[in-house]
Amino acid sequence: MNSSARPARLDDPNARSVRKVAGLAGRVRRTKTGLTLVEGPQAAREAVAWVPEAIKDLYVTDRCAADHADIVADARAAGVWIHPVSETVARAIAPAAQGIVAVARTEAMMTSLPVALEAASPFLVILPRTQDPGNAGTIVRLADAAGAHAVIACTGTVDLTSPKVIRASVGSVFHVPLVQDVSLEEVSAACKSAGIRLVGADGHAEAGLDDVIDETGRIGWVFGNEAQGLSAAEIAHLDATARLGMWGHAESYNVASAAAICLYATACARQEHRGR
DSSP: TTTTTTOBBOTTTTHHHHHHHHHGSSSHHHHHHEEEEEEHHHHHHHHHHHHHGGEEEEEOHHHHHHHHHHHHHHHHHTOOOEEEEEHHHHHHHOOTSEEEEEEGGGGGGGGOOOHOOOSSSSSEEEESSSSOOHHHHHHHHHHHHHHEEEEEEEEEEOTTTTTHHHOOOOOOOGTTTTEEEEEEHHHHHHHHHHHOEEEOOOTSSBBBBBHOOOTTOOOOOOOTTTTTSOOHHTTTTTEEEOOOOOOOSSSOOHHHHHHHHHHHHHHHHHHHHHHH
């Protein structure tokens, strides 16, 4: 369809077309259609900038179209079908989206495990059982900032293409290739074959962070469940674990904080090695 034509504004929040789009908040419909919601100006901007071919539709209020004219212009230039909507319809589709929602094809965000291991010195982030979308999105954002080559979500981890994860990542899901629905056993076997060390943060480890970071690369950080950390079975797949030092009275770091510390230290070591 010609995206330059301006269709009639969608005003009825109960319209079947609106309900179908809003239904992408649920995993069943996302799996069935291969589509997901990209909510809010920043996530939509990153999606349009990085994977414009993946954007199927853009729903935007008049107010938001005026405030973020660059997103609308870029979407139009990419041939995205733009739907003007009322504020009521925008809230019906995605209450937290601030008046702009894109519909994206999830396949454009994904890669396969073999492809994820192809980098010259792979730097991976692996999530065996991360269940909170906010934590998962934050870790994807951290992986992006640290220069990781892929984020691998094992079976049992929240769907990385869910709107909540995309929103929490602030668009980083469009910068870092994602792998989903693989077992930790598969990941471990593939990494061992590729010469990639798997390391994890564990409060009971004897080694410190500096002891486990391989500055030459080929490392995969495995971060455990929010409440339970890494299980004994998960640790059995790792080559090393590290204890993160604490000098105050907190019980532990939360998973996103631990990830930030580990990924930043690894990124610094890799950059220092390259500069030699």
